[in-house]
Amino acid sequence: MKIFAYIMTVLGIVATFGLGVYAMGETVTVKGLLILLVVMIPLLFGLWVLSRTKEKKSIAVMSTVLILLSLAGMAMLYDAFSLHPDAQSGLVFFVLPVYQFPVILIATAAVFFRERKK
Numbered sequence: 001m002k003i004f005a006y007i008m009t010v011l012g013i014v015a016t017f018g019l020g021v022y023a024m025g026e027t028v029t030v031k032g033l034l035i036l037l038v039v040m041i042p043l044l045f046g047l048w049v050l051s052r053t054k055e056k057k058s059i060a061v062m063s064t065v066l067i068l069l070s071l072a073g074m075a076m077l078y079d080a081f082s083l084h085p086d087a088q089s090g091l092v093f094f095v096l097p098v099y100q101f102p103v104i105l106i107a108t109a110a111v112f113f114r115e116r117k118k
Helices: 002-024 030-052 056-083 089-117
Strands: none
Touching (some): 002 030
């Protein structure tokens, strides 16, 4: 399950980066790339936590959270840029980390306390 979580999360990061560059159009700027980095930080942090996790149940929790967040993020991006494109579609890049950060932090706390028990 850990490898599948790695694959899905990396796919989510690549999709976020690809759609972000697509949304920038012909003018890819450093500011735009920094915003994309901020959007990808929750998933990168989740990958780091998953790589440090040793216990089976903790791996299952973190893998499930990362897979669900990656799928939800890709669905949100697909919806904003393919199904309902409009002038506010770019705001999805500011909304993604707002719901991903708390979920990743809660899952990290659960994994931390579970790993600490042993």
